[in-house]
Amino acid sequence: MSAAAVSLPPAKPPLVHHKSSYEGELPSCWGHRGASAAYPENTLASFEAAIRDGAEGIESDVHITEDSEIVMFHDPHLDRTTNGTGRIQTQKYHGVLDKLVTNKSPHQKIPTFRETIALLMRPENMKVFLNIDVKVDNDPERLFALMHEIVSSYPDFKTVLAPRLVLGLWHPKYVEPATRLIPYIRLTHIGMSPALARKYFWDACGAFSMNFSCLVGADGESFRKECKAANKDLYVWTVNKRAEMIEATKWGAKAILTDRTAEFLKLREQMNEDWLTVSAETTWKFQWTSIWYTSLANYLLASWERYVLTQAAGEFKLVGR
Incomplete structure (x- = not known):
């Protein structure tokens, strides 16, 4: 059977059940770039530190090197986080990038997608999710073909691996190639604008991974309600403050992406034991506690997001047009 012929129901991340009076379920903990506050x-x-902390998932970004190796890396350039320089796409991994280490200690090499999938396939990690953030300088045909080659190399990948992979898309041009080349991986839109999410990704995606700030105000609240009514999962990033963790839990987020996995997991234990006390730490006044939660700030962020994405990957177009 060809990859395009595969049709599987979307998988949902594991939700953490609790024993308190809170009506719902506590969000899963996904390590944003791993346990990146500490490593x-x-x-x-x-990634391993986040899993040791107890995170149910990890999140990482991907780029492709000149010799067609997918690497787990956020920036398109090496300079900020490693002892290398220049653009990833123009350099070979083998013999070049694999010799580099991170500026932050303990110094680490740049991992590949291949190595990260192997980490997920260890017996002790068979329930861990991987949220893949597709950066828009990637060629979708090339990226998704390489991903399929790696993922499909595992026996029973459709049942033991694919349901734990979440593909995060910023730009609608990635939807059709992803659906065609890796249809067994669940599609999620990553963004800062509920308006863009509704217009360009609503029908294609079963989940939305949204910047925390854009979900605070009136439009964010409406979007949260729309997701709940349509049975679409909501993931929230990057949530490092205690008050924001509590608010995202109140919203019914399915997963919280955080650099501080140990802190969130400790808070989640407190929520589980005494939700009423913890939830009282934030009130309706929360939305006025930061300028970043205002409509103006979110409008500017959404406009900036669309401009940057358009410059990098072209105009937004509805899927199929």
Whole structure:
């Protein structure tokens, strides 16, 4: 059977059940770039630390090197986080990028997608999710073909691996190639604008991974309600403050992406034991506690997001047009 012929129901991340009076379920903990507050971001050490903390998932970004190796890396350039320089796409991984280490200690090499999938397939990690953030400088045909080659190399990948993979898309041009080349991976839109999410990704995606700030105000609240009514999962990033963790839990987020996995998991234990006390730490006044939660700030962020994405990947178009 060809990849395009495969049709599987979307998988949902594991939700954490609790024993308190809170009506619902506590969000899963996904390590944003791993446990990146404590370890160098997007490294195997950071991913492993998040898993040791008890995170149900890890999140990482991907780029393709000149010799067609998918690497787990946020920036298109090496300079900020490693002792290398220049653009990832123009350099070979083998013999070049694999010799580099992170600036932050403990110094780590740049991991590949291949190595990260192997980490997920260890017997002790068979329930861990991987949220893949597809950066828009990637060629979708090339990226998804390489991903399929790696994922499909595992026996029973459709049942033991694919349901734990979440593909995060910023730009609608990635929807059709992903649906065609890796249809067994669940599609999620990553963004900062509920308006863009509704217009360009609503029908294609079963989940939405949204910036925390854009979900605070009136439009964010409406979007949260729309997701709930349509049975679409909501993931929230990047949530590092205690008050924001509590608010995202009140919203019914299915997963919270955080750099501070140990802190969130400790808070989640407190929520589980005494939700009423913890939830009282934030009130309706929360939305006025930061300028970043205002309509103006979110409008500017959404406009900036669309401009940057358009410059990098072209105009937004509805899928199929």
